[in-house]
Amino acid sequence: METQMIRNRNGQINIVLHDKKEVRLENTGQVHYIENRPFMHIDQEFSSFVAMKELKRTIKEIYATIVINEKREQLGLTCSKQVLHMLFKGNPGTGKTTVARKLAKIYFDMNLLSKGHFIEAERADLVGEYIGQTAQKTRNLIQKAMGGILFIDEAYSLARGGEKDFGKEAIDTLVKHMEDKHNDFVLILAGYPFEMERFLSLNPGLQSRFPFILDFQDYEVDQLMEIAKQMASEREYKLTKEAEIELRAHLTRKTHEIKRNFSNARYVRNVIENAIRMHAVRLLRKNEFSTEDLIQLTGKDLHIDTI
Ligand SMILES: Nc1ncnc2c1ncn2[C@@H]1O[C@H](COP(=O)(O)OP(=O)(O)OP(=O)(O)O)[C@@H](O)[C@H]1O
Ligand SMILES: [Mg+2]
Incomplete structure (x- = not known):
């Protein structure tokens, strides 16, 4: 702008x-x-992400603040460095890992991170087996993540064993470093909503250190259909009208079942990838096919009665 x-x-x-x-x-x-389209780059980077309005808005706010801060700095006005650590709450397959990966790239492009790499970690990467080992392991991991994003999935597993558990030491070490080194290292803690809430309530000092808390909502059927069509088209396939109707009916049923077991966009990806295999077997058996046959995924290929 x-x-x-x-x-x-x-x-x-x-x-x-x-x-x-x-x-x-x-x-x-x-x-x-x-x-002038100041947010064009962000829109482009997120163009393949269906829905996620809140997230896209937050990233634009961060970007606008940075640009304006730079201008303020040029004029000698006070500008505080933004702390970018984030908490992601969302059910399986709502896009937490995919978005975190994308942010590493975007923050690098925005000059907020010097390397823009992405390190995904879980409890075993931070917590050791004897006294002193955990702080060292966690420090090493942070060192590796400097200039990029450190993404800790199922963050609540760090607090699994309560006060005596070494996981507590990992949390303390993370907290210390996220304040000292917040200028070139972004920490994202992610996990399922209920467990994350509990984790934060048991570690009261934690939440306030994360200025950005994002909720990844379960997708509506319309959004899942859009994701399905997009996933097929990225692979140069197309669902037939009849396949679309079947898939919509199936997803409507699935999303009404217990939410906990439904893995949202990942489920859709599995359906599409499975359909592509079924389609290949069907065509090979037929041994005669047109270009259209090679592109079209039918209701039969979806094979959703058995999933
Ligand atoms: N809004 C979206 N638009 C398009 N594709 C999406 C969207 N959200 C998720 N996906 C796709 O769904 C799949 C699963 O996403 P991802 O692994 O990021 O979910 P997650 O929230 O990290 O799940 P988990 O909690 O199980 O680790 C990926 O292939 C991702 O590209
Ligand atoms: Mg994930």
């Missing part, structure tokens, strides 16, 4: 944001206006 600093009579500085940029052509002197 183009910005302009204007100092008024009282010496106050006004920052004017332009959503249009003036471009003068050298040869003709003609003036053109190019529309």
Whole structure:
């Protein structure tokens, strides 16, 4: 976004944001206006993610704050460094890991992280078996994650054994480092909503250290259908109308069953990947097929009666 600093009579500085940029052509002197789309890059990076409105909005807010902070800094105004540590709460297959991976890239592009790599860890990567080992293991992991994102899945498993457990030492070490080194290291703790709530209530100091808490909602049937069609099209397949109707009916049933056992977009991915295998077997048996046959996934290929 183009910005302009204007100092008024009282010496106050006004920052004017332009959503249009003036471009003068050298040869003709003609003036053109190019529309500025400050969030285009973020929109592009998230274009393959269905729904996730809250997340997309949060990332845009972070980006806007950074740009404006830079402008403020140029004018000698106070600007505080943003702490970017995050908590992700969501049921299986709602996109927590995929989004965290994407953020590593986006933060690197935004110059917020110097390397932009992604390290996924679980309890065993942090917690040792004897006294002193845990702090060392956790420190090593943080060291490896410097310049990137450290993503700890099922974070509550760190508090599994209560006060005497070495997991507590891992949490304390993480907390210490997330404050000391927050400028070039982003910690994301992720897990299922109920367990995360409990984990945070048992570790009261923790929540306030994470300025961003994101809820990954279960997907609605319409969203799951959009994900399914997108997953098929990314692989250059297309669901027939009849397959779409069957899949919609199936997903409607599934989402009404116990939510806990339903793995949202991952479930859809499995259905599509399974259908692609079934489709291949069907065509090979037929041994004669058109281009259209090679593309179309039918209701039969979905094989959803048995899943
Ligand atoms: N909004 C979305 N749009 C498109 N694809 C999605 C979306 N959300 C998730 N997916 C896809 O669903 C699959 C599962 O996502 P992911 O592994 O990130 O879920 P998760 O929340 O980390 O699950 P778990 O809690 O089981 O680890 C991935 O293939 C991912 O690309
Ligand atoms: Mg995951």
